[in-house]
Amino acid sequence: MKLFPFSMFVVRGRSMIPDYKPGDYVVTFNWTDVRAGDVVIFKLNGKNHIKRVQKKLKDIVEVAGDNEKESSRVAPVRRADIIGRVVLLY
């Protein structure tokens, strides 16, 4: 279980436009499971990424960016690598 229930991030990059633009701040709730349609933040290769959940399998979640021009690939992420689900955008 993650130590802190909430985390805050600032968005860089354009693959989640129009909902999440570069410079937007997001807050995640980390003590929760995720479902298809949720926007999640996960860590991969030491870097945090923000994507939307397309499908949830056993220990794997398939994610993709909203902006198809920037991110058209669906890709797998381990459930354990997910930091939290975005609950606040400002």
Add this chain to the structure above:
Amino acid sequence: MKLLSDLFNVQEVWAHCDIPCGIYETNTLLVSAQTVIRMVEVMEAIPMDKPSLKDRNNFIRCVKVKEGNAQLCEEQLITLWADFFRPEHLEKFPDLHDKVWKAVKLASDNRQDVSMEKAKELMFACLAVADMFDKVKVEPKDNLAGSVSDNPDAPKKKFLG
């Protein structure tokens, strides 16, 4: 909201498409540049003096394909520059930024213009970037055809299939 920012340790999060694939290649870039040349060739051959309806139709189709492929060139170049090339590559190729910038500018020029000279310059510029890529790419573990590099930092295990 400033209070929230002050309370939390705000980290950066990347909304970018480079995460899980981690595979880079230059085939798409070079084919797109070649397509721009081909479209300019075809467009230059279409008669401008009293063009038929078919001529006009073909011209518009060529414009669309040229525009799309020049844009694809731009996107591929920026992806390679932002995601594939690393700081250590700059030591090997001190003019890396210049070469990519020049190629991106040429891609944009080719959208705005119909010029065989500029189309060929775009091709040469893309070849120069592809050449740098080929010199530093990591051979993929799977047998992938073409000029493809695997991401040395990609997860070692395959998650699916």
